[in-house]
Amino acid sequence: MADQHPYRFCFGPWNISEGQDPYGPTTRPPQSFDWKLAQLKKHGFEAMMFHDDDAVPDIDSKSGTQVRKEAKALKKRLDDFGIAAEMVAPRLWFAPQTIDGAYTSNDPKCRRYAIDRSLRCLDLAKDLGTDLIVLWLAREGSYIRESKDAARCIDYLVEALDRMLAHDRRIRIVIEPKPNEPMDHAYIPTIGHALALAGLTRDPKRVGCLIESAHAILAGLDPADEIDFAMRFGKLWSLHLNDQNGLKYDQDRPFGNVSLRSAFDQVRALERHGYGKKGEYVCFDVHPFRTTKPEHWLDALLNSRRTFLRLVQKARSFNEKAARQRIENRDYQALDQLVIEHLLGPAK
Ligand code: GLO
Ligand code: MG
Numbered sequence: 105m106a107d108q109h110p111y112r113f114c115f116g117p118w119n120i121s122e123g124q125d126p127y128g129p130t131t132r133p134p135q136s137f138d139w140k141l142a143q144l145k146k147h148g149f150e151a152m153m154f155h156d157d158d159a160v161p162d163i164d165s166k167s168g169t170q171v172r173k174e175a176k177a178l179k180k181r182l183d184d185f186g187i188a189a190e191m192v193a194p195r196l197w198f199a200p201q202t203i204d205g206a207y208t209s210n211d212p213k214c215r216r217y218a219i220d221r222s223l224r225c226l227d228l229a230k231d232l233g234t235d236l237i238v239l240w241l242a243r244e245g246s247y248i249r250e251s252k253d254a255a256r257c258i259d260y261l262v263e264a265l266d267r268m269l270a271h272d273r274r275i276r277i278v279i280e281p282k283p284n285e286p287m288d289h290a291y292i293p294t295i296g297h298a299l300a301l302a303g304l305t306r307d308p309k310r311v312g313c314l315i316e317s318a319h320a321i322l323a324g325l326d327p328a329d330e331i332d333f334a335m336r337f338g339k340l341w342s343l344h345l346n347d348q349n350g351l352k353y354d355q356d357r358p359f360g361n362v363s364l365r366s367a368f369d370q371v372r373a374l375e376r377h378g379y380g381k382k383g384e385y386v387c388f389d390v391h392p393f394r395t396t397k398p399e400h401w402l403d404a405l406l407n408s409r410r411t412f413l414r415l416v417q418k419a420r421s422f423n424e425k426a427a428r429q430r431i432e433n434r435d436y437q438a439l440d441q442l443v444i445e446h447l448l449g450p451a452k
Contacts, residue, residue, distance in 0.1 A: 110378075111416070114190045114385040115144065115405050116153035123394040132398050141185060143402055149409075151190040151385050152182070156225040159192060159232060163224070164199060171224060175231035182232070189232035190385050191278070191342060194218075194225040197242035197286065205243045207264040208257040208291065215260060219267050226272045237268065238314060238342065240280040245287030257291050258301065265305045276310045278341045282319040285354045294323050295330045299337055312339040316389055317370060318348035318356060328369035335377035343379070344389035345370065345408065356391045359408035360415065364447060371415040372422070386412065422446055 117140045123131030137158070144152055157163045160174045182189060196206035196218050204210055206218035222237075229237055244261065246252050268277060279301065283293035292298055295313050302311035313334050320327040334340040347357040347367065360367035380386065388408040392401055423442065430439040 110380045111386050111412070112150045112380065112383075113409055114149055114151035114153055114387045116155070116387070116389070117141075117158050118155070119388065119390060119405060120401055121391045123392070123396070125394060128394075131394050132392075132396070132401065135401075141181070141187065145185050145187060147402060147406060149187075149405075151188040153190045153238070153387055154192045154232065155195040156192055156221070156228055157195050157198075159189075159228055163228075164221070168224065168227070171228060172231055175228045179232050189229075189234045190387065191234055191236035191238045192225055192229040192232060193238040193240060194222045196221065202243055205245070205252075205257075207241075208244045208252065208260045210252065215264075219264050222264065222268055223271050226268060226275055229275065230272065235275050236342065237275055237277045238280055239265075239277060240282065241290060241292050242282075242286060244292065245284075245290035247288045249289075254291060258304070261291065261301060262304045265301070265311060269305060269307045269310055276312060276341060278312045278314045280314040280316060280319070280342075280344070281323075282316065282354075283323040285322070294320075294325060295334050295339075299334070299339060302339070312341040314342040314344060315340060316344035316346065317359070317366075318346050318354060318389075319344075321348040322351060322354065324351070326369070327366060328373045331370055331373040331379075332377070335373070335379065340377075340379060341384055342387060343374075343384065344387050345412065346388060346390045356389055358390050358404045358411070359388060360411040364411075364415075365443065367411065368415050368418055368443070368447060371412065372419040375416065375419045418446065 117137055120135060120140050120143065122134055141152065159178055160166065160171050163171060196202050201214040201217040204214065207215060209215050226237060244257065265277060268275065279292060279298035281292050281294050281298050283290055292301060295315060298313040302308045305311050315327060315330050315334060317327040320330045331340060345359045347359055347361040347363065348355050349362045388405050390404045390408050392404045426442055427439060430442060
């Protein structure tokens with residue numbers, strides 16, 4: 105059963121984080137990239153996600169030739185480990201040029217910076233052997249509504265995507281929507297927005313999306329419905345599973361931490377549509393708790409994967425026939441309890 109699952113797992117170096125929050129410093133000592141890569145391998149994950157500057161630190165200060173040299177050296181190290189690069193994401197929310205947004209900044213010079221950096225990211229992705237570019241549009245939104253024209257910002261986003269699609273005809277772009285944080289309101293808050301934006305680009309076939317459970321919850325949506333929606337369009341090309349306790353700051357909790365039932369529904373939706381069968385990875389965008397000791401550093405990731413695999417078993421052993429009967433009989437009360445009993449397991 106679950107040992108025959110088609111799933112392959114991945115995480116990013118930022119998921120082995122040091123415990124800092126806006127109100128306090130780190131609680132664990134920093135670790136080198138090589139240590140993180142070794143941990144990923146040791147624990148049986150098959151791919152790593154990269155920000156462009158995880159792959160090539162200080163990327164803005166380096167020449168194109170230098171970036172490509174470092175990217176090729178990294179690819180060799182990944183090959184030696186037997187680890188794939190799942191994707192590369194331009195980190196467009198750190199630099200001074202992105203203070204007022206990246207592609208949607210009011211300053212044309214800053215918009216140019218964002219596009220130039222994205223094109224370098226595409227070259228980097230090619231050197232790392234992946235065709236997947238993730239765009240978490242962190243600062244593309246507003247804090248002061250009147251400061252920007254939201255319709256013009258859509259044009260800016262389309263222009264940026266078009267430049268990337270034209271730069272490399274092989275790459276695929278996945279948009280990772282999030283409704284807020286760091287912005288008050290993001291321009292692309294949901295999967296529906298992401299796919300609508302894809303439709304305006306020069307090559308919609310190469311623009312898909314990535315669902316993060318916590319981001320869907322922050323938008324007041326059901327992550328399982330977002331999965332069903334994206335997969336109905338054949339557009340779910342990556343996934344950040346985690347959990348979130350209601351409408352507050354982005355929490356990146358372990359998968360299933362808040363709602364086991366919602367996690368079950370997400371896994372059931374993935375199973376129903378065969379997520380992973382075209383090579384898509386299951387990524388966990390989770391962070392250890394601030395209180396976590398260094399010796400338990402990987403537990404948020406390992407527990408998320410364990411919970412995921414347990415829920416794959418639960419999805420595969422769910423009594424679909426009994427569920428169908430209850431649906432036909434419009435006895436949703438009994439259907440509800442069927443799910444609850446299944447998740448609880450046999451009574452002692
Ligand atoms: C933040 C996002 C972030 C992205 C990552 C990849 O809320 O989830 O972690 O997934 O930077 O672009
Ligand atoms: Mg994410």
